[in-house]
Amino acid sequence: MSKVTVVPADGKIIIENVPNEMIRSLLGNGTLTTLNKIEPGEVVKAGMFEIIVLEHLEEGTAIIFKNALEKRMQFDSKSGNWISSDLRNYLNTDFYKTLSMNFGAENIIEHTVDLTTVEGSKKYGSVQDKVSLLTCSLFSKYHDILEKYKLDKWWWLCTPIDVPGWEDCARAVYGIGILYYFSCYIDGGVRPFCILKSNIFVSKVEE
Numbered sequence: 001m002s003k004v005t006v007v008p009a010d011g012k013i014i015i016e017n018v019p020n021e022m023i024r025s026l027l028g029n030g031t032l033t034t035l036n037k038i039e040p041g042e043v044v045k046a047g048m049f050e051i052i053v054l055e056h057l058e059e060g061t062a063i064i065f066k067n068a069l070e071k072r073m074q075f076d077s078k079s080g081n082w083i084s085s086d087l088r089n090y091l092n093t094d095f096y097k098t099l100s101m102n103f104g105a106e107n108i109i110e111h112t113v114d115l116t117t118v119e120g121s122k123k124y125g126s127v128q129d130k131v132s133l134l135t136c137s138l139f140s141k142y143h144d145i146l147e148k149y150k151l152d153k154w155w156w157l158c159t160p161i162d163v164p165g166w167e168d169c170a171r172a173v174y175g176i177g178i179l180y181y182f183s184c185y186i187d188g189g190v191r192p193f194c195i196l197k198s199n200i201f202v203s204k205v206e207e
Contacts, residue, residue, distance in 0.1 A: 035061045036198035041145045044202040047102025051202075052149065054142045060109045060195040064134065064146075068155050068189035069095075075156050075184040080170035082115060082158040083127050085184070091131040091192060099131060099194070109195040113158060118171070118179075121162035131194050133158040136171055136179055138193070147177055154180065155189030 038044055038053045043066055045051075051063040076085040099108055113132045115124035136159040139146070157171040161181060172188055174180035182188060 031204040032201055033204065034199050035196060035202050038202065038204075041148060043149075043205045045205055046196070046200065046202045047099075049102060050205060052145065054145060056198060057195065059111075061198045062193070062195050064142075064193045065191050066149060068153065068191045071190075072187040073190050074187060075170040075182075077185050078168060080160055080167060080181075080184045081124065082113065082133075082160060082170075083124065085158075085170075087156065087190065088127075088129065088132070088158070091133075091190075092129055095192065096130050099192075103196060103200065107197040107200050109197060111195045115158070115160055117160050117162040119162045123162070124160045131192050133191070134193050135159045139173060139179065143177065153189050154182070155191045 033044075035044070035046070035053070036056060038061075040053050040055055042053050043050055044053065046063075050066040052066050054062040054064055056062075073087055073090070075087050079085065082088055096108070108130050110128050110130050111132070112126050113129050114126050114135060114137070116122050116135075116137070117124065118136050134142070134157050136157055139157060154172050154174045157173060157179075159171045161167075161169050161171060166181070168184055169181045170184040172180050172182050
């Protein structure tokens with residue numbers, strides 16, 4: 001279990017089992033707090049990443065990366081089905097390892113991704129992920145928070161499209177907040193979504 005203990009009387013900081021990237025980040029900023037003290041809509045730094053707090057849930061805190069990953073990526077080479085997509089595989093394998101180094105694997109909570117389409121079809125079911133993308137419904141739910149940061153340059157969502165002939169397309173956010181779609185095999189922005197334990201330490205980002 002990760003543990004950071006601050007002793008105000010003598011200024012000592014006791015750190016146990018905290019990932020190296022998080023240590024470097026926390027010690028480089030004097031404003032430390034726990035994630036559950038951050039208001040939805042605020043930006044904090046956790047490890048090497050800046051994240052936007054979306055909502056505090058019973059099981060943890062829902063967050064999205066403020067900045068898309070540096071590398072733009074295909075959703076998949078042939079299908080807009082999130083379950084079998086190359087992007088899902090990457091986020092939950094190679095990228096998950098990077099997150100584990102920053103947040104601690106035990107602090108990343110597996111969550112259910114509801115793949116109900118915008119058209120209302122439930123044929124894609126749901127899936128369990130450590131790291132995912134926003135669905136269309138979650139994007140709508142958190143729209144007011146995300147709009148504040150003017151997240152331009154289009155980026156992928158994970159909701160499938162249930163329209164005949166569009167099987168090779170995937171949902172995305174276009175411009176400053178329009179729900180759209182693109183061919184799954186072109187390179188798009190990747191802005192990971194996950195749920196973290198609410199008691200992890202983060203550093204506040206000065207706007």
